[in-house]
Amino acid sequence: MCSHLNRGVMKFDRKVRQIMAPDTRETNQDRSQAPVGTVTRTLRVISLLADLDEQFTVKTVADGLNLAPSTAHRLLNQLASEGFVVSIPRTRSYETGPEFYRIASRILAKATAIHLAEQTMKEIAAKYDETVVFGLHDPNRHALVFIARADGSNALTYRIELNKPLSLVWGASGKAALAYVSDDEVAAALEAEGRSPASNAPPPTLVELAAQLHAVREKGFAISKGEKLAGARGIAAPVFGPGGLVGSICLTSPASQLEASGVDIESIGQDIAQYCAQLSHTLGGNVPGKPG
Numbered sequence: 001m002c003s004h005l006n007r008g009v010m011k012f013d014r015k016v017r018q019i020m021a022p023d024t025r026e027t028n029q030d031r032s033q034a035p036v037g038t039v040t041r042t043l044r045v046i047s048l049l050a051d052l053d054e055q056f057t058v059k060t061v062a063d064g065l066n067l068a069p070s071t072a073h074r075l076l077n078q079l080a081s082e083g084f085v086v087s088i089p090r091t092r093s094y095e096t097g098p099e100f101y102r103i104a105s106r107i108l109a110k111a112t113a114i115h116l117a118e119q120t121m122k123e124i125a126a127k128y129d130e131t132v133v134f135g136l137h138d139p140n141r142h143a144l145v146f147i148a149r150a151d152g153s154n155a156l157t158y159r160i161e162l163n164k165p166l167s168l169v170w171g172a173s174g175k176a177a178l179a180y181v182s183d184d185e186v187a188a189a190l191e192a193e194g195r196s197p198a199s200n201a202p203p204p205t206l207v208e209l210a211a212q213l214h215a216v217r218e219k220g221f222a223i224s225k226g227e228k229l230a231g232a233r234g235i236a237a238p239v240f241g242p243g244g245l246v247g248s249i250c251l252t253s254p255a256s257q258l259e260a261s262g263v264d265i266e267s268i269g270q271d272i273a274q275y276c277a278q279l280s281h282t283l284g285g286n287v288p289g290k291p292g
Contacts, residue, residue, distance in 0.1 A: 038075075041067070045075050046084065049100065055093045106243070110136075113246055113283055114148060117239065120279045121150035124251060124272060129154055130258075134239075136247040137177045141165050142189035144174050144247065157254050158229045169193040169203055171228030172221075173250035176236035179216035180245050180288060186213065198230040220277075220287065221269035222248075225255050233258050235269050237276035240285030249276050 048064050049056070062072035076094055079085045083099030114134070121132040129152035135144040143165035168174035168181075168189045178186060186209065193203045204212065216222045221237040228234070229252070236250035251272060258265065277287050 042075055045079065049096060055095050057093045109241060113241055116279060116282055117249065118148050120275050121148065121249060124275055125150035125152045128152065128251060130251050130253040131156055132249060132251050133160060134247065134249050135173050137245050138165060139185060142168055142185060142192055144168055144177055154257060158232055167193060167228060170196050172224040172234030172236040173248050175212060175216055175222040176238045176248040177245060179213040180238050196227055198226050198228055220273040223265060223269055231255055235265060235272055237273040239276050240280040240287060242284040
């Protein structure tokens with residue numbers, strides 16, 4: 001009886017090993033394309049889908065990426081569960097799903113926003129002969145990131161860093177955006193904030209910041225002096241798209257230079273707000289509280 005039991009255990013063990021063994025075709029083929037993690041394979045499938053016709057099959061993906069059909073099928077099912085592809089049982093094929101189109105359209109919208117913002121920036125820079133920057137709102141990091149600039153002939157006495165997360169609490173560029181986010185994000189941005197990078201002043205209280213942001217919404221623009229950059233004057237207004245806040249456009253100049261010129265800072269702020277409102281309208285957005 002023990003002999004029969006041992007043979008049974010051995011058969012069961014072999015069966016378990018067969019079930020648990022990896023697909024050798026997948027392993028051998030995919031090893032030539034390191035790294036071969038699931039995330040990497042999934043990203044490669046998404047990249048392939050962008051270049052395929054309207055409908056495609058498991059074989060199309062397997063052949064295109066040198067994957068085992070079982071792997072291609074599993075990846076497509078995962079993408080289907082998230083809406084990136086849609087299964088068509090009648091033809092045993094797939095087509096691009098709504099989530100794929102949603103992400104693609106959002107990315108395209110951002111690229112369009114940057115291009116149009118650059119045109120607006122150039123107009124403002126030429127009109128006032130000063131430097132103008134465009135900052136994108138980054139809600140995940142509660143930050144603003146300058147991604148483009150246009151320069152006048154007046155040289156800056158300080159450096160502006162592009163593609164680096166910057167404060168929403170300090171400076172006109174940040175406040176112009178922060179005035180139009182949720183109360184929760186305002187609180188989170190303030191909680192993460194330290195002293196002024198320019199003056200070392202402590203951050204405002206939540207009540208003080210709320211009053212500052214209310215003033216920004218009332219005027220439609222923000223003004224600052226020496227908050228984010230020492231000796232800098234900032235005049236900024238928000239930019240909106242179909243999904244809401246995009247970021248802000250800010251004219252920046254040495255404070256002493258603007259004051260010596262005798263220009264009306266408030267008038268410049270109103271002008272920049274009008275430029276940004278027009279840009280927002282072009283992008284398909286509206287400044288909250290203003291009719292479209």
